[in-house]
Amino acid sequence: MLNASLKELAARLSAGKLSSVDLTGEFLKRIKALNPRLNAFITVDEAASLAEARAADALRAAGRATPLTGIPIAWKDIFCTRGWLTTCGSKILSNFVSPYDAHVVERLKAAGTVSLGKTNMDEFAMGSSNETSFYGPVKNPWDERAVPGGSSGGSAAAVAARLAPAATGTDTGGSIRQPAALCGISGIKPTYGVVSRYGMIAFASSLDQGGPMAKSAEDLAWLLNAMAGFDQRDSTSLNREPEDDGRDLERPLTGLRIGLPREYFAEGLAADVAKAVDVAIAECRKLGATTVEVSLPKTRLSVPAYYVLAPAEASSNLARFDGVRYGYRAPRYSDLMDMYRKTRAEGFGAEVKRRILIGTYVLSHGYYDAYYLQAQKLRRLIADDFRKAFEACDVIMGPTSPTTAFNLGERTADPVQMYLSDIYTIAVNLAGLPGMSIPCGFGDKGRPVGLQIVGNYFAEAKMLNVAHRYQKATDWHLRLPPNI
Numbered sequence: 083m084l085n086a087s088l089k090e091l092a093a094r095l096s097a098g099k100l101s102s103v104d105l106t107g108e109f110l111k112r113i114k115a116l117n118p119r120l121n122a123f124i125t126v127d128e129a130a131s132l133a134e135a136r137a138a139d140a141l142r143a144a145g146r147a148t149p150l151t152g153i154p155i156a157w158k159d160i161f162c163t164r165g166w167l168t169t170c171g172s173k174i175l176s177n178f179v180s181p182y183d184a185h186v187v188e189r190l191k192a193a194g195t196v197s198l199g200k201t202n203m204d205e206f207a208m209g210s211s212n213e214t215s216f217y218g219p220v221k222n223p224w225d226e227r228a229v230p231g232g233s234s235g236g237s238a239a240a241v242a243a244r245l246a247p248a249a250t251g252t253d254t255g256g257s258i259r260q261p262a263a264l265c266g267i268s269g270i271k272p273t274y275g276v277v278s279r280y281g282m283i284a285f286a287s288s289l290d291q292g293g294p295m296a297k298s299a300e301d302l303a304w305l306l307n308a309m310a311g312f313d314q315r316d317s318t319s320l321n322r323e324p325e326d327d328g329r330d331l332e333r334p335l336t337g338l339r340i341g342l343p344r345e346y347f348a349e350g351l352a353a354d355v356a357k358a359v360d361v362a363i364a365e366c367r368k369l370g371a372t373t374v375e376v377s378l379p380k381t382r383l384s385v386p387a388y389y390v391l392a393p394a395e396a397s398s399n400l401a402r403f404d405g406v407r408y409g410y411r412a413p414r415y416s417d418l419m420d421m422y423r424k425t426r427a428e429g430f431g432a433e434v435k436r437r438i439l440i441g442t443y444v445l446s447h448g449y450y451d452a453y454y455l456q457a458q459k460l461r462r463l464i465a466d467d468f469r470k471a472f473e474a475c476d477v478i479m480g481p482t483s484p485t486t487a488f489n490l491g492e493r494t495a496d497p498v499q500m501y502l503s504d505i506y507t508i509a510v511n512l513a514g515l516p517g518m519s520i521p522c523g524f525g526d527k528g529r530p531v532g533l534q535i536v537g538n539y540f541a542e543a544k545m546l547n548v549a550h551r552y553q554k555a556t557d558w559h560l561r562l563p564p565n566i
């Protein structure tokens with residue numbers, strides 16, 4: 083049951099062997115038992131979840147079920163969910179009950195999924211370890227001394243510890259892929275514009291993209307099909323013909339060209355991660371793929387470019403949190419300006435303030451050309467790197483993260499060290515490409531290693547194909563943390 087795929091769960095639900103109420107109840111029980119240790123959920127509401135499960139069972143009884151009807155899903159707390167607390171991991175939204183559903187939530191609910199709760203995350207998705215959350219850090223189910231990665235660390239830990247069959251995440255610079263890697267699960271960040279950002283609390287709008295986190299590529303395909311789609315309320319949502327991202331899952335890998343970026347296997351990559359990734363690539367060769375070296379020479383510059391652009395956008399997006407209409411408001415103040423100041427000083431954590439300061443600085447008169455404009459030019463060059471690489475290969479493969487999960491507290495004192503956790507993921511967001519991570523073994527400390535697969539624009543079906551064939555030949559995605 084813990085390892086049942088969405089397809090298996092759907093089959094049992096549709097055969098009447100399982101009700102959504104029982105299935106949801108099972109996961110709520112696991113959350114009750116394990117969440118006090120892991121802190122993966124910020125909000126759980128058993129009565130609300132069971133009411134949704136009963137409604138799903140009723141839909142099925144009425145013959146109006148889709149395959150996902152009755153399947154429970156956890157929402158990253160960045161997604162607005164009607165009637166549920168939606169905090170974004172921040173004190174400033176610690177009292178915000180959303181009056182509406184995000185587009186992604188609407189779509190999955192329309193498919194009949196049941197809300198299991200809201201998962202913990204780095205404050206406003208700024209972080210790589212879940213340690214910036216106002217609600218405290220999440221523990222990695224594989225080793226509770228370790229971080230789960232971030233910012234979708236609660237979702238990753240929930241799926242890894244089987245507190246939920248699947249979850250949603252968002253990825254601005256790696257926040258789906260890096261926690262998926264550190265927790266030994268699968269996650270995909272779609273091509274920018276494929277999933278609507280409506281109701282997904284904005285961090286850096288030109289980079290943010292929602293996506294599913296689950297046990298396997300097959301599950302991801304099911305979820306992505308339900309999540310993706312045009313939405314006129316997001317001006318960057320793409321109006322494309324709907325496609326089935328699971329259509330190529332079973333296609334053999336014969337003839338597939340895998341590009342291995344020289345820069346992803348160089349200095350900075352931990353030996354244990356390199357070893358597991360090499361073995362995974364050898365496995366893909368056995369499955370019929372060929373490999374070719376490619377180069378992404380601007381990799382080194384992706385982190386500095388991102389840490390100009392993302393804070394610039396964040397400084398603008400976060401201006402709306404001012405204590406006026408919703409969210410936290412400082413209890414004592416003298417006038418309006420003082421209310422703004424105190425609300426933001428008390429409501430935001432240190433990392434969020436650092437980003438707002440950096441963002442405001444790089445957009446200031448006199449610095450705009452020196453920083454912001456330069457970073458925008460770099461962004462174009464980084465996208466060009468990928469364009470050239472994809473002339474020689476169909477997908478790019480490499481490590482998702484340079485190391486396995488690090489210990490809680492290990493990198494909090496040094497932001498630059500923390501930022502480098504995303505050295506292999508950030509360029510993908512800057513280019514707007516789809517990227518995913520799947521488990522491919524364990525490092526020296528017994529902590530999971532993630533294999534990153536990057537595709538060309540709209541190559542989600544191909545990436546899921548590669549991942550699925552790999553998962554059919556291996557069982558890393560079915561391994562369970564020892565103490566859960």
Ligand code: GLN
Pocket residue numbers: 207208209210232233252253254255256257258285392504
């Ligand atoms: N770790 C990166 C950051 O802190 C990326 C976070 C994300 O993808 N949301 O900005």
